[in-house]
Amino acid sequence: MSLPKTLAEDVARNLVMVARLIDEDPEKAYAYSRIALRLASRVAAVREAAGFAAYATQKYAEALAEFRAARRMTGSVELWPVMADCERGLGRPERAMAMAGEPEVQKLDKAGQVEMRLVAAGARRDMGQIDAAIVTLQSPELASSSVQPWTPRLRYAYADALLEAGREDEAREWFGKALEADKDGSTDASDRLAELDGVEFVDVLDDDDEADAADESEDQTAPRAEDGPVDGPDKA
Template sequence: MLSKEDRERLRGLSKEHAENIGLHILAAYALETDDPKAALEHAQWAARQASRIDFSRETLAFVAYRQGEYRLALREFRTAHRMNGYPDYLPFMADCERGLGEPRKAIDIACSDEGRTLDGESKAEMFLVYAGAMADLGLWDKAAAAVHELGRARGLSGEYRMRAVQAEQYFLEGAGRKEDAAALDATLDELEARYADEDEDETSPEEVVIDYDLERLSPEMFEDAGIDPADAVYAEKGDDSAGAESETSAPDPVATSDDPDVVDAVPADEGADAGTEAAGNGEVE
């Protein structure tokens, strides 16, 4: 059953249509493990039938992302982001860029003005993606340094602390520092024993303090990645889903509905004036 908050996100639809969309969204998430193909089909159906509702586009984005359909996921995350402005999508958008072989674009998102404002677990997730992008570029030592700081951040949940140390060990191995990597085995064993049964809600995301912030990255780190710091802002050039419009121009949220992976998302003559607020009041029959 959808939560009250999730049902509220469908309020722009008629009662019957909202219930139908909600059932497909529930099915998409419920089938992800046992029948991923069916899960994706349910998510695509919901996105077609409720293309102006951010919740349906978000659902398709997450289901596609977890199945490695990064191009589709990135388009849907971008669309949902234009509709509701949720910054928590940014780490997943950056990771999609990595999945598409574009680590520098992932770093651009991480170092964008909006990316720097992330907090809590979204910030921790972005650190992991950022470090992974550095590793993709062969900058193993710098990737290890980034997650080293993350793993020692105050207030970080046990899950993210373990992920950070595991990532550090992996990056150290990639850098050829096998002894340093092996030295983390004891730390990982200790973390696993301490946090294996940790309640996910035990640590509030707002309490996470990461002293080594992305906004204080040195110019040398950008240079090593082949990035001009002046260009490290989130503004895709040549975005095939948004045309020539920038992220900040709030283009029509149905502009990406011609994605071949979301067939017939919106009839050709529908809602050209659907702005960002359409997620709350645009009914699609």
């Protein structure tokens, strides 16, 4: 709203492309975000989009700078968890843990608090504190039978931490619970379960393609009756 109409439309088009591409082609999304940033760096939504695009391409220092800028502009704390995760990406898990203890966390909504818990558990694992990571994930949200948008990822993270701790039976149970809640396939819980059970998937289509290629090769090299002898021309 603060931009001239034509400029606002140009910025909006670039932000739309960021949203469309950020999952399937993060590098392209990042390129569009840089255009939007060049056009309207004083707009908080642009700084936030640029931050997520940088985050998706693992440019954590750049992402953190953009998130901080957006937070200064809006005063909102909703980016706090992803800012903490950027600290992890930069190899500073202790800073992420410090952020997990700041008053800003109490201002987050339930989804944000769960996200912060996931980040804190990840930071514990980064520091080799696997048992502490498991305890961090143990929460009312984990134990709840009500499925929320964060449920699959929370259960998956718990299962993964249990597996790292050598608690395989419990890990299998929680990967199963993650799979039950994961209606959109946001995790690879099914693959992890199969791996634990020693199930190996075979791509039937690939096998068929290889068989067809072998048959075609034999057709090209095998002698045919109408071709006559294959030991060279008659010398008579």
